[in-house]
Amino acid sequence: MSDSAHGIGGLKYDPKKKARPQELNVFIALAIIVVAFEGLGRILYGDSFLFNTRDNVDAIFNWARLNIIILQVSIVGIIALGVTQVIISGGIDLSSGSIVGATAMIVMSFAQTELVNGNPNPKAIFGPWAMDLPVIVPIVVGLCCGLAAGLINGALVAYTRIPPFIATLGMMVSARGLSKWWSNGNPISFPTESYAALGRGMWPVVYFIGLAILFHLILRFTVYGKHTYAIGSNEDAARMSGINVARQKVLIYAIAGMLAAIAAIVLSSKNLTAQAGMGVMYELDAIAMTVIGGVSLAGGRGSIIGTVLGALIFGVIISGFTFLKLDAYYQEMVKGAIIVGAVVLDQWRQSRSSMRS
Amino acid sequence: MSGIELQDMDDIVLETRDLTKHYGGVHALEGANFILHKGEHVAIMGDNGAGKSTFVRQITGVEQRTRGDIIFDGKSVHFSGPLAAREAGIEAVFQNLALADHLDVPDNLFLGREKTMWNWLGPFRRLDYKGMRDDTIAALEKTGVKIPNIRNTIQNMSGGQRQCVAIARTASFHSKLTIMDEPTAALGVQETAQVETIVRTLKDAGEPLILISHNMRQVMDLVDRIIVFRRGRIVANLNRHETDGQDVVAYITGAKTQPEYEMEGAA
Numbered sequence: 001m002s003d004s005a006h007g008i009g010g011l012k013y014d015p016k017k018k019a020r021p022q023e024l025n026v027f028i029a030l031a032i033i034v035v036a037f038e039g040l041g042r043i044l045y046g047d048s049f050l051f052n053t054r055d056n057v058d059a060i061f062n063w064a065r066l067n068i069i070i071l072q073v074s075i076v077g078i079i080a081l082g083v084t085q086v087i088i089s090g091g092i093d094l095s096s097g098s099i100v101g102a103t104a105m106i107v108m109s110f111a112q113t114e115l116v117n118g119n120p121n122p123k124a125i126f127g128p129w130a131m132d133l134p135v136i137v138p139i140v141v142g143l144c145c146g147l148a149a150g151l152i153n154g155a156l157v158a159y160t161r162i163p164p165f166i167a168t169l170g171m172m173v174s175a176r177g178l179s180k181w182w183s184n185g186n187p188i189s190f191p192t193e194s195y196a197a198l199g200r201g202m203w204p205v206v207y208f209i210g211l212a213i214l215f216h217l218i219l220r221f222t223v224y225g226k227h228t229y230a231i232g233s234n235e236d237a238a239r240m241s242g243i244n245v246a247r248q249k250v251l252i253y254a255i256a257g258m259l260a261a262i263a264a265i266v267l268s269s270k271n272l273t274a275q276a277g278m279g280v281m282y283e284l285d286a287i288a289m290t291v292i293g294g295v296s297l298a299g300g301r302g303s304i305i306g307t308v309l310g311a312l313i314f315g316v317i318i319s320g321f322t323f324l325k326l327d328a329y330y331q332e333m334v335k336g337a338i339i340v341g342a343v344v345l346d347q348w349r350q351s352r353s354s355m356r357s
Numbered sequence: 358m359s360g361i362e363l364q365d366m367d368d369i370v371l372e373t374r375d376l377t378k379h380y381g382g383v384h385a386l387e388g389a390n391f392i393l394h395k396g397e398h399v400a401i402m403g404d405n406g407a408g409k410s411t412f413v414r415q416i417t418g419v420e421q422r423t424r425g426d427i428i429f430d431g432k433s434v435h436f437s438g439p440l441a442a443r444e445a446g447i448e449a450v451f452q453n454l455a456l457a458d459h460l461d462v463p464d465n466l467f468l469g470r471e472k473t474m475w476n477w478l479g480p481f482r483r484l485d486y487k488g489m490r491d492d493t494i495a496a497l498e499k500t501g502v503k504i505p506n507i508r509n510t511i512q513n514m515s516g517g518q519r520q521c522v523a524i525a526r527t528a529s530f531h532s533k534l535t536i537m538d539e540p541t542a543a544l545g546v547q548e549t550a551q552v553e554t555i556v557r558t559l560k561d562a563g564e565p566l567i568l569i570s571h572n573m574r575q576v577m578d579l580v581d582r583i584i585v586f587r588r589g590r591i592v593a594n595l596n597r598h599e600t601d602g603q604d605v606v607a608y609i610t611g612a613k614t615q616p617e618y619e620m621e622g623a624a
Contacts, residue, residue, distance in 0.1 A: 218481060221483055221484055221486075222478070222480070222481045222482060222483055222484060223471055223473060223480060223481070223482050223484060224480040224481050226460075226464060226468075226471060226484060227480075229457070229459060229460060230457045230460060230464075230468055232459070233457035233458050233459040233460060234455070234456065234457045234458060236455065237455040237456055237457050237468070238457065238468065238469070239440070240439055240440065240443070240455040241455065241468040241469030241470070242440055242443070242444070242469035242470065243468070243469045248480075251480060300457070300458065300459035301459050
């Protein structure tokens with residue numbers, strides 16, 4: 001025991017002093033932000049952020065607000081689940097927002113209904129053969145789009161060795177171009193009833209939570225997850241250990257692309273339309289959720305739980321600003337400051353942990 | 358040397374014949390003939406730039422040799438890279454340890470060769486955390502390494518503990534040959550002692566080792582044989598019991614050269 005109590009440079013190593021899990025810090029931050037909005041609301045407007053204040057509703061919490069908070073982050077949250085894996089592996093994905101746009105356009109073309117109020121669909125992209133297809137067709141088409149984009153990203157990163165920032169930036173621009181070219185900039189609308197049902201009501205939240213649980217288990221308990229962390233932590237060590245780093249990276253980006261495609265399906269179904277500008281800036285919101293959730297941009301650290309909490313912080317802030325009747329412009333400015341703040345905090349933690357070693 | 362070679366053919370783990378590496382015009386390694394027997398611990402000594410690390414880099418496949426043969430485990434080998442060498446059973450512990458900082462001890466020990474269940478799931482097969490934990494504890498006990506909490510991530514560990522994890526990693530996979538490149542160069546006294554304990558454990562277990570070290574006391578304490586390199590050539594092959602520190606230093610500095618190596622040097 002005494003053998004190992006001495007580190008280099010006289011620094012002591014105390015086995016009992018185990019680092020607090022990152023997710024707990026994020027959760028505390030979430031709680032503080034909620035309490036802050038609650039306090040400000042009561043002081044400024046005499047209204048509660050969290051609790052139900054209406055006499056005619058029998059509930060403790062303001063469920064309407066809580067539902068909106070989670071509903072508005074769940075679609076970008078689905079993207080963030082993929083971005084989380086990419087960032088843990090030491091990469092970055094700037095293309096997810098554009099993949100949402102391109103996928104939404106293509107998917108919607110296969111989800112249209114032939115007759116709108118008895119008249120032919122005015123927004124029809126394809127002929128009658130592509131009308132009123134079973135809902136599985138647009139879903140599969142969408143997943144294939146996301147898979148293709150993700151495979152291209154992954155192959156570029158893994159085999160050409162260009163930085164992920166550049167590879168996914170290229171995809172970001174190209175996929176956005178594709179989404180504009182697809183229908184010459186025209187929106188695509190009037191989906192089938194079964195397609196429209198996919199994103200109705202609270203379904204996006206169900207998808208988000210379900211996928212979050214799935215990928216939490218995958219990252220925590222499978223070889224894929226372990227190798228993702230290993231590559232982000234020390235890529236050379238991973239390679240020396242016999243991990244097929246290139247194949248693993250392709251897999252990670254492919255999964256991220258498919259998650260962006262799922263977000264595109266849910267979003268276009270919820271909005272009942274697809275537009276070329278769909279998903280603009282989503283990639284940055286997803287990265288922000290991830291970083292706020294404690295995933296290190298340096299790679300190797302973070303978790304799905306953290307990202308889900310990061311997404312909730314994101315949602316609470318947007319909802320809180322609306323609650324405090326602050327202008328939307330302030331929201332954007334503060335959002336930017338929070339992203340920078342989260343990265344600064346991460347850097348500070350990094351330097352502290354490397355000092356210890 | 359050829360007499361010994363014939364006698365102990367089955368006994369040889371590693372042999373190099375005329376192993377040579379030129380970097381452009383620089384002759385970093387010239388005609389190295391080296392034999393390592395089963396269970397033998399050999400130290401490689403020499404000044405900086407004498408060719409020690411170059412020699413090891415050829416064996417571990419980090420670099421491709423200019424000329425010569427490497428016979429490992431009875432077969433002539435040509436490793437395309439360090440991974441191929443590792444797969445063949447040569448485990449090298451380098452100074453810049455190949456560990457993943459954010460993972461804990463079992464994760465690092467089993468990195469790239471995890472114990473798994475549900476293998477039909479392919480890349481998504483499930484990790485057998487308990488099995489790896491149990492094996493880690495067994496491996497650490499075998500090597501005499503003490504780590505307070507194996508669930509801690511590597512980044513929270515001292516240099517000595519990291520070194521121990523790296524060595525335990527090689528020891529726990531029944532490699533046929535372990536190579537350590539200055540394993541204690543950056544360590545304190547107690548940590549050095551711990552690493553030396555592990556080396557002795559490997560010796561007791563009959564596992565062969567090549568140790569590169571500048572530490573004369575350590576070499577004299579640990580190994581059976583000392584090979585001295587000077588200016589890219591082997592200049593001495595010394596039995597530890599028939600030599601002493603001063604003698605070795607004389608070979609390192611060039612005051613002495615064993616006759617058989619003078620011959621080869623001239624040829």
